[in-house]
Amino acid sequence: MDFMKKNIKTLNLQEKLSIGKKAATLRIENLSVYYDQQLAVNKVTLDANPNEILALVGPSGCGKSSILASINRMNMMIDDCRVTGRILINSENVLTDQYSLTKLRQKVGMVFQSPNPFPMSVKDNICFPLKDHGLKSKKDREVRMFDVLQQTGLWDEVKDRLNQSALKLSGGQQQRLCIARALALKPQLLLLDEPCSALDPKATEKIEILLQELKSTVTIVMVTHNLAQAKRIAERVAVCWSFNGSGRIVECSQTDIVFNRPASKITEEYFSGVAG
Amino acid sequence: MRTNKAVELMLKASAILVVMVLIFIFSFIFFKSLPFITDNQLSSLFVDDGWYPTTNNFNLFPIIVGSISIMVVPLLLSAPLGILLALFCRYYAPKSLAKVYIALIELLSGIPSVVYGLWGVLVLVPWIGQYAPPGASLLAGWIIIAIMILPLMVICVDNQLALVPKKWLSGAQALSITRWGTIWKIVLPSCISNISSGLILQTGRALGETMAVLMVCGNIVQIPTSMFDPIRTLTANIALEMSYATEMHVSVLFMSGLILLLMTSILMSLAYAFKRQPVE
Amino acid sequence: MHSRDSQLNNARVVNHTMTIIIWSVALSTMLLPLSIISDVFIKGLAHLNWSFLTEIPKNSGREGGISSLFISNSLILIVCLAVVIPIGITTALYLNERVSPNDKVDKWIQISLDVLAGVPSIIFGLFGYVFFCQILGLGFSILSGGLSLACMVLPLFIRLCENNLKNSPASYREAAEALNISHTGFIIKVLLPSVAEGIGAAVVVVMGRALAETAVLIFTAGYALRYPNSLFDSGRSLSIHIYDLAMNVPGGMPAASATAIVLFLLLIILNALVRFSCRRL
């Protein structure tokens, strides 16, 4: 009896942590971001379809990171940052207080510009968040760890040093570990803010291949300064531009359209290196 | 992050506990000195016939003068020296020497004041005594305190120098401005107010110093007329008398503690007033 | 042209003069503290031998050793640290982590910490003597001494811990935020381990401060020379021993200097510990 109960409980938790079998639909409507009255992002509307990579490009300071950080409400951490508009994930507005932060952060994974693994072992980097989220069985955690390390192609590289500090891995490995850590919570949407800008071309290539593979399970929104990278891996590209200090999306469509037949003059000039 | 009420509460409770301990200590000192404030006129601290606490004569004035005189001269001695030494470590000494030098300074800053006092009794006081007996004097106090606060001052100036943006220095170097020119025109102006702030704080150390002063200053209650006169400071006075004080005498000792606190608070607000945000 | 050249020359001359001044000042100033140390060493070394470390003081400390003082002093330190470490870390965590920042309360805590850090130590001695020894009835005891000492070093320890916590990389917090880790989990598994060395260094710094302190202990821990039987016993610290031998015991100078050497060496060891743990950061 007891054993059964326990099993059911773990199962529930398993379910809880794997709501996202399917990739999410993201729709951003009229999103504005203010930093202390300063309008940084002005009424942006944008969407990302399931199983695609959406690349967000544009010059520095045009508000790409601000848009991204609004999606999982990360800019809540910043004092005097105000966000208005709607962000719908699977048609549910996540910018309301009713939408629980726990649920949101679990559904939406985030990876940052410079790799930021926790100062603990490789294994704990993935298992500690799982444990913290209530996945009590050690075996389940380890299975999950194995899965995501496999998925990110790290397993063979780190299987002999799972108990070593994650800070001893190379930059590229650290970044993949961060992606694995995000994936371990089974998100439906993955946000990446210039994930390759601190990495060398070889490590960048590995991550690009990884992202291509991942889009079968998650929707990916990625900020990048590297136009060639956007061209290589994104299904669609959104171009962000700053007008009087407030960011707007000037155009968003299929990658080849944006690069070859841009609808906006600004896009054309930006890509040819005239503007920006 | 998901917060846990119990843990947040525990953290808050300990912060509140600390604040309460603080408030308790301050109010304790205040209430203990109340009997004196209510029974005697505060002016008796300055007009009584001298410091004879057993017969209710509480003229604290010479002792206050002692405390002030012991702190000013060491400041004047060791502040410029401290600045020069810090400049030496940062801009003149080769890296390896600077490292050793700073390590030495840190070591010196940790020497207990009672050891400085011991040296005073062992060497300094007999030496001064040869020329101007008895030797235990204001001068001995000055020398000891100046030596004691010098390392603290060097560390404090060095910390401020560390905040000067590197690009300014390389900019000056590119224009081939002399080293001293760079220091005088660029480095010092940018951090002199923070340095002053720190130096004033260290002066508070001199004011609060007990052991070394107790050991080398002679502890005679008088307004000094020369630097070879023995003096007594507020701190030494408390240390000397609290073990046998009773009733009103205890209260006046707490009163002198309150005066000491007031003086350090003044120094501290001065230091606050000098403080600037470091430049970007 | 002329004036410009002479100005340039002027600057060069001033520059060279200052270089010479600074070098000579720097090299000569250090002679004084070094001579202090050597004076004390010369006086004390003759008195220092193995039995000085292993025997209890005899004849008011003129003869015998300081073994019982080690015990007393360690107990005083232990009492002090047992109070300071838990309260200090949690308070620093509160200051660094408060969920809903309340600027006013915060500012008051900060100011009172600053003020308390600047309070002359003899005032803690006076407070401890009247409050712990007399009002709480602990008498001259290791407990009174340790608690008074704790009041004195608490602000310093909180400050050091707070600075360490502030320097913990913001990226850890970002990652924890994005993964929605629980606050408690973040503190225990990420934040504190990431600053463990710094906190260790802070503990050692505070130990050094407590070991060097005399004024707080004179009238709280007392003067007893024997081995303490319990925390309620009086026990003399090394620093008080130096003071007492130098001031109140005729002929106590050699023993005082020898004790000073021991204290000095202990502090050097602590100092080296701090440097070691900081390098590992």
Ligand SMILES: Nc1ncnc2c1ncn2[C@@H]1O[C@H](COP(=O)(O)OP(=O)(O)OP(=O)(O)O)[C@@H](O)[C@H]1O
């Ligand atoms: N924490 C903040 N406080 C105040 N203003 C901010 C803050 N973060 C960003 N901003 C402002 O918002 C605007 C958009 O910044 P954001 O970081 O989103 O740009 P970005 O497109 O990501 O730039 P980059 O490519 O350099 O990362 C900028 O003008 C910036 O100054």
Ligand SMILES: [Mg+2]
């Ligand atoms: Mg950005």
